[in-house]
Amino acid sequence: MTTTSTIPPIGFGTFGRTGPEGIEALLSALETGYRHLDTAQSYGTEAECGEALRRSGLAREDVFLTTKITGDNCQSGKLIRSLRQSNDTIGVDRVDLALIHWPVSPTGKLPMAEYLAELAEAQTAGLTRLIGVSNFTIADLMEAESILGEGRLATNQFERHPLLQNHKLVDFCRSRGIAVTCYLPLARGACAGIAEIEAIAGAHNATVHQIALAYSLNQGLIVIPTSGRRDRIAENFAAGAIRLSPAELERIGRLDCGARQIDPVWGPAWD
Ligand SMILES: NC(=O)c1ccc[n+]([C@@H]2O[C@H](COP(=O)([O-])OP(=O)(O)OC[C@H]3O[C@@H](n4cnc5c(N)ncnc54)[C@H](OP(=O)(O)O)[C@@H]3O)[C@@H](O)[C@H]2O)c1
Structure with a gap:
């Protein structure tokens, strides 16, 4: 089984889904059928994920849980402790996937050999089933593979939607068997009003937002949209x-305009 097939292709993003309203949204997602929750140490939603999971009555093994290690914890001696804390906050023995949230921090590049060695140790210790990264460029992925060896990274999670298609990075991940997880898969609603997508949505009796998600899903990528509305x-x-036709996929493919929304000044040198 490939890692792409072990990660449910539609996950529920949890950025901003804090407190009782957040738990309601998460519960609604689980009731709807989502079986993959995407949280992070920095989101303040790990406890909400655990609470929604317990309230849903679903078995632990039926819901795929991802968390992300924040930059401050990407040092040897800190990462494992922080992941134990995340598991305790969620209320599970282990998560399914632990990602390095960013390869850089506002103060510069993080020590990759150190944090990846400890991430691999966390996996061996059973604190996470799979390991992966987020916001890694091709150069970062090559460096990571030189440290861990090929085939260890389950996914790279990065911004990807019809208006920012990241072809080079997607192709590189595919060539290495690294699943692509698309964040901001709805471009935070920015596909509304784009004539090509509106026309395709009309043909499928769907919304532009559904077409934005279908575009990545139909290419075998994973998406993690969020909403606070049932x-x-x-x-x-x-x-x-x-199911989009090859011609529809090609028409949407032409809409790429590099419209990146998550671009901190301290961020990586994107591909
Ligand atoms: N790894 C990283 O560095 C990173 C960075 C950013 C995000 N993420 C992950 O990716 C997830 C998704 O990203 P995101 O929330 O920023 O962007 P998104 O999923 O592309 O868009 C969410 C926004 O779109 C609106 N929306 C959702 N469904 C809609 C629909 N069907 N029609 C119209 N509007 C709709 C939501 O508003 P309403 O709530 O009002 O519906 C919300 O404002 C996050 O929750 C997080 O888990 C990861």
């Missing part, structure tokens, strides 16, 4: 059933 949570999940 109707949109369901609408986004239903995008999993949409």
